[in-house]
Amino acid sequence: MQGDRQNPRHFWSIEDKEFIVSSCKKDWPNEINEVIQRADLACENTFIYTHRWDMERCETPVTFDKQIDWTYRLNGDFEWTVMLNRARYMSELGQAYWLTNNEKYAAGYIKLLNDWIAQNPLTEEEVTSSDKNQYNVKDTWRKLDSGIRIVNWLKGYSCIRQSSLWGEKLEKLFQEAVILHGYYLNIAFTPHDAQSNWGFLETNGLLQIALLYPELKESKEWLQTAINRMTKMADLQIFGDGMHNEQCSMYHHEVLNCLFESVLLMDRNNIQYPRSLKEKLSQMFTASLAFIKPNGHQPMLSDSDDTDIRDIMCHGAVLLHWGDLKTIAYPTLNYDGIWYFGKDGVEQYNSMETQVPLFTSHYLENSGYAIMRSDWSKDANYLLFDGGHMDLIRAHGHDDFLHIDLSAYGREFLIDSGRYTYMETADRQYFKESFQHNTLIVDGVSISSYKDSWTWEKTAKPVNSYWTTHPSYDYIQCGHNGYWKLEKPVMVLRQILFVKPDIWILIDTCDSDGKHVYEQHFHFAENVPVEIEADKGIVNTDINEGPNLKMIALTQCDIKQRKCQIARHYNQKSDSNKVIFKQTKEGFTKFVTILFPYQKLADQNLDVTEIDVKDSYGRTITPNLVTALEIKRQEKTDIILFSHQGPGSFQFAETHLSGEIILIKREEGKTEKAFIVKV
Template identity: 30%
Template sequence: MSKTVMLMNKIKKLLVMPKEEVLFRITERRLEKREYKHHLSGKDQLSDEDFIRKCCGLSSQNNAIHRLFDNFYSGKRDSFFTEGYEKNIRTTVIKKHLNTQDWLLTADQICEGQLCLLGQDVRLAQAGEWHKDPLEACEWPRTFYKQVSKIKPSVTVDIKYVWEMNRHQYLIVLGKAYWISGDEKYAKKVCAIISSWISDNPYHSGVNWTSSLELAVRSISWIWAYFFCRGSQHMDAAFHFIFLKSIYEQGLHMEQHLSYYSSPYNHLIGEAAGLHMIGSLFSQLKLGQAWEKLAWSILENNIDKQFFDDGMCVEQATFYHHFTLGFYLQAALLRKLNNKPVSEKILSGIEKALNVSMYLTQPNGKLPAIGDIDNARSLYFNMEHSWDFRGFLSLGAVLFNRSDFKRQSSGSYEELLWLCDETMLTNFETMDSTYPLETSKALSSSGYYVMRSAWEKDSHYLCFDCGVMAAGLHEDGVPSAAHGHADALSFELSVFGKPILVESGFNTYFGPLEWHRHFREEAAHNTIKMGKSRQAEYCGRLTWKSVIHPKLHYWRQADNLETVCGEIVYDKEMSHRREILSVSSKFWVLLDQLKSAGRNEQAIAYFHFDASVNIEVDREKKQIIASAEGAGLLIQYFEDYEVEARRGVEGMGPEAGWQAAGYGHKNPTWVLSFVIPLTKKTVLFPLLLLPWKKNKLIFSSKKETRLDTKRNEFYPATFSFDEQNYMVSFRENDSPSVLCDGVPV
């Protein structure tokens, strides 16, 4: 992108910026200039004496470091989660439910310097290496933090990797290993890593001060590790002093650089959660109480801005939904542990967000990969990347006495065991376990519509996306960053519990541009690309403008038929209307109506399959058969479209067929595309989606389906399925009609 275009985009944003945001940004720039001046002169480096006297309110005489240490252990402060109940009792419960040997094996690997970060095996940073990129032989400049982004050490380097190394979430794994085993080597490693980092990262120097969210996540990691290792011989007064001083400096930076406007969603909430934890647990800091109060007010005043009324995160990204939700859960539970009030506003927001998590979860226990992802987790107890967030539901079960949350948590215990006290754990174990009240669910504010056959592991599941791309985006030419994708009218589908049609996920923020764009644009989703029209215009990494949001026509539920219909209108002539019917929770009927005023362009319909799925294309029968471990999906189409099936191969580009399981990681998978000529004003593109099991297709066609070109309707598709006879008709500007054994469904 040229400098001229970038300048014009900035001017467009400035012209629509609220006055209070302009004033805030001006004040922020003045602060940064003052910080830079102090950094050059060395005035921003806090001496030990000033920290003790000015920040902790103690005299620097008479062994102040030991008095500070004693005050922490004997003075008044909030309890932490590890102190929620007697350690021996908790240990017994943990060993009953969790495999603690895995903790020790992973912790041993960390002690040996072996890590897996963002899907990459890397070496743990050593002393003096905390500014180095763990993948490339380059180092980020050790300059004033605001200048770092201007001096990128190489063209291909991705800042996410050095940030991930410096988040220090793997310290929690070491802390758990010490807590469960008592082996001092784990606590020693925790102290060595933190001490090394402090020595290598002076206040406001380098890449690890560039993002307040990174400081927040690191602070939370340190606090968990500190309390896990509390009582270790290595957690002495000298270590406590440098630890507390660095925690103070990071808290001070967060307070002064909260992302009120630059990143007002998960960044702001993560920063507030980190500041809240520092303030509540380290009361010997003179700013501690003020930080706790400020942070909690941010969390409370912004929860309505983080979630739609139905509970879905406004960023329209399932991983970030849980990133934000985890910060809220952690802060609320910490207050409850210390008998501090948590408002109904906060609790209601958390419960609704958990409700969304429950309904979006697929039968295999994982979330659909909607929107961006950077593998970020706010509740971090193991290093394995996963789309399984059912542990959040176990917390929700005890917070809200929700027996349906308990059932759908499916025995996910770890979050519960660390974040809840003994009473809450007892309540969970004695609570009933019941099915959710609704099988299917309309999340109408965020625009997700879930159809499922039942709440069992082998149930069918479909999630249809008819919501806005994300909050904060503009329909005009004003650019704005967001984690939402161009995925309107896309859907995910599982049959007999197996994911078949899936979202492609997301691969990289700062890596190769073609991969970054691909996973965010239409071709990476189960939707249709309409000629030259686009759901949004790309205008830089993470940034969209001229966004076109879909609209819902209807969501209907009857005894044997569920229907959802949405449309995206590009202009007066071009539109895409998609309707999906779930027939008796057995199979699905899909009808796309493509309007183009006969522009003689092409539409391309994309279908992305899970990496575990294999497909066969039978062009003679007009069928695609997808199979996955003894179950699968038959896709019946009706016209002689140009059909292409592609699967990614190492060295091929993003269009070949890839599924991004997590940040920086992708697997080859099948992608199917139908090329649909837009040669008349309205083109119908109907499909039957028929599940099968145990290598037996329970489908047979009775009569060839034909298109009446004059009336623009298909004669009935007549077929047998699951020992019943069906007839499905498709016609322009109407819903598909379905007869079962001659009776309307």
């Protein structure tokens, strides 16, 4: 047994054990069961990846009866190999040891440590000669995985080193392995890493090595190198709106977590670092707050899974003392938060007052995501719109321009289809192209051109973006140049007006000299049955109890239902339904669609009428130039005008107003309110 390394301070130490164990047992028994289950499997050389933040999940257990093959690929998927070598199970073996006081978990940690080190040596020559491969030496020594691995080793070590099984020989072996990881991570950093999530995952490992082993002769240099890299990467990778530049909610949170761990450890050990690091981290938490869904999950943007991010919100609430993050987090500090923050963090969280965020709807201007929501409750009406460019390195991005997600009254209706796999298969292309997103397709051509799993060509760019928000409405518009590549180019524009709290008007306009086939695609969450009344232009979800969604197509189109697949997690996919609205037309074409969620069948009645519009001279304006709607229910009437020719002066609905987008709200017995949404 080795003496405690109290200076410097890691996330947890032996003094925290009693409180951590008792608090986790009281508040998070299910999480404890999951940790112990995976730790039990690891003790038997059986591996499964079911943690919520396992980047590439796999629920199929794999057992090595004899020696572990650290290069094994399940079903040919290299992502299984890298998950094995990232070694989250080492951290969980340490936690299981503290939670149970069972020495078998210490023995399991030691066995796997010895096995990995013995089978995976690394020489200086191997490292220096791998520069042409971006310093990814071999399957078990990639820089990304090495950064993640050493962090997991260190977390497990903080618990296991208290065991009587841990002696001087093991301490020396472990320190040698730590030094080797530090040496490798210090060298294996390239300009591309500075622009990629890889850089953060690598550098978090280097920083923790340097900080926790100050006695090493290289530590001072490594620590400063890590801080410098973090600072540079934060400026390069994190937009001013707080979103990570890969435009992907999952990797946004992977980067956020690395920055969180590094900042937390530096604060805890009184290490000076640029103020900009915590400012960037704060911006990332703000972006997460903006796009979190009412159910507490992240939207499946690009290569993302359906992950509950309320644990992330807990961490931010404690670190930054933000009560608005607690509003949408767990009522008690999450399982990992107890380990990170200990008794002081739990007491701080319990005494923290929740605060309603300063914004409800929000626009992430640099990344192009607009989030419209009615309120901050779990039953809020929520729509996310993607009007942003492809991710900067063209790797994790999907061809999802103009995509929308929609949830209402506690139920998901329209969702992203997910990612499913990174293997170069038909599934990879299926989930990445435009056809599997809730967007507009022209002539059966994806908006950008898919080349392979990690490469796009003719990448579309956003045009004509505009956002505004008001207590009574939100409005977003964006187009793209993806269909300028056609022989007869098409200018596409999607406009969405949210008449709060529960009606969205979605208008797609397509301007072209040629004849084209236009399709709107809408993907529904699993187990959401769909009923089509084609003659009325109505699509209704058909759920017997609880909320439903009505879609009303006000332009004549063919409506068809198709099967599709949804992948909420890596290696998992299930069948669902999609609906396609289709027009074949020459010249200017538009789709006008009402999205109306309702809680009860009695609430679904909505009277929608297209109304005439005249110019200031009294001349009737054609529907190609303007769309005007009157939406009635009970005593309330909403009148909406969209001009397709820019701003103008319009006579309609017994009023005369000027602008490009106009909203009038009328309620029986009350004063009329008129809003110029866009001049």
